[in-house]
Amino acid sequence: MDSGTLIAGRYRLDRVIASGGMGAVWRAEDERLDRTVAVKVLHAGLDGSQHPRDRFEREAKTLASLKGPGCVEVYDFGEEPDGDRTIVYLVMELVDGVSLAELLHREERLDPARTMRIVAEAAEALAAAHRRGIVHRDIKPGNILIDADGRVKVVDFGISLFANRSRLTPSDQVLGTAPYVSPEQLRDKGVTGASDLYSLGAVAYECLTGTPPFDAADPAAVIHGHLYSEPPALPADVPAEVAGIVSRSLSKSPEERWESGDVLAAAARAATTGEHPVAKAIGSSIGARTAEVPQAPFTSPPQPPVTPPPAAVEREEDPRRRRRIAFIGVAVALVLTAIAVLALNPFSGDGNVAGDEDTTPTASASDPGSAAAQEPSSTVSATPTESAAQTSAAADEGGTEGDSGTESEGAEGGGTEDEETPDGNEPAQEGSGPVPDVTGGTTFDAQDQLNGEGFANVTAEVGYYYIRPEPAHCTVIQQSPAPGETADYSAPITVYFHERTAEGTSCLL
Structure with a gap:
């Protein structure tokens, strides 16, 4: 198209003011109504598989259906022969x-x-x-x-x-x-x-x-x-x-x-x-x-107080409260002493009270004066935190109560864990390390490399990439976490790959 071309016997093109993938927008004069307009002309030679003419008509109908201050007004749409080709055009309001x-x-x-x-x-x-x-x-x-x-x-x-x-x-x-x-x-x-x-x-x-x-x-x-x-x-x-x-x-x-x-x-x-x-x-x-929607600098809310060790409590409390705590401590000590005397009474049998549920002593592991705190025993009641840690460790290592007699026996002393890892190596899922760069290879190469570095939880997902020349089938383009980041060996590592559907083979791990 050239400046001065007349379209539909009324729209005389002046100059190109914008150009896109589908067409060029011209500043033009509507000689019939004597006004300046914008004429968008469809590019010649577009790929027919993309339906450019249908898409162009759709744009015309879309714009014509929209009303509002932010919408461009449509005046005309049509097509006319021009030698061996057809000119498809859209006439719109000119936004100056x-x-x-x-x-x-x-x-x-x-x-x-x-x-x-x-x-x-x-x-x-x-x-x-x-x-x-x-x-x-x-x-x-x-x-x-x-x-x-x-x-x-x-x-x-x-x-x-x-x-x-x-x-x-x-x-x-x-x-x-x-x-x-x-x-x-x-x-x-x-x-x-x-x-x-x-x-x-x-x-x-x-x-x-x-x-x-x-x-x-x-x-x-x-x-x-x-x-x-x-x-x-x-x-x-x-x-x-x-x-x-x-x-x-x-x-x-x-x-x-x-x-x-x-x-x-x-x-x-x-x-x-x-x-x-x-x-x-x-x-x-x-x-x-x-x-x-942030309104002011964020201030963390007050956190629940953490109970300090007994010595710190004694320094912070008032004298009356210290006296109450001391009295309670003496009372607890007397009760524990009485229980110990009864448990060690030579007249109570052979002294083996562990097998009698009604008379089993329960000593606190946090009490420095108790025998249980000084000597490991399967009858010691662990604190909730210790029990949770022991249970988690047993579950991670595949241990059960039936394997070791009691749960606490399997967790204490590391006996069960040593049996399951006789070579003394740490389990692969513990610890952390830098994530290696696995881009450029296949998903299977990436899995082997990550597994070799200790990362056992590797998955692959297809990505969406527009790269020329096109990468080979299953090539890893991105990864998460990124190369060099520190991650737990048990953390999930995802690799994103390019897929050539014509290959037919799966890249998933």
């Missing part, structure tokens, strides 16, 4: 302004108040689309226009998704732009209006910081960030209310984001007026999330 992408390129960062105004108007436009069952799927700075009066328009619904309509793309194809795409889009777990709100949250983050929430040259690292990581903290000059709005928009789970674009818009507007976004704009339906 710049895209948010251009604005950020020029200014790098926007102040919080301006950011929230843009978010509010964009969210309202998205709400209008969501009410009609339309999900944009490609919210990014380049698709948000700001006119000369500062009003926001959301454009480019070329890959939008209609509820209850057939898809124009394969179900396993991820659509969107990597720095702003939602986790569920990457996983193909069902895209909803909440996906657009996540992308809008990523746009807001970029407005406030100058970079997207996950900014890396490697697309795989960006995708991993959306799926598993939290973005870096916002600058200190961003108010807590604004930070809370962005944080909630970027929640990994769609259910934890804003209920709708209208609710997000109300919260964003409230943040610019200094009102609390939850209490003033959102209502009681999300009151449970109020704590997520």
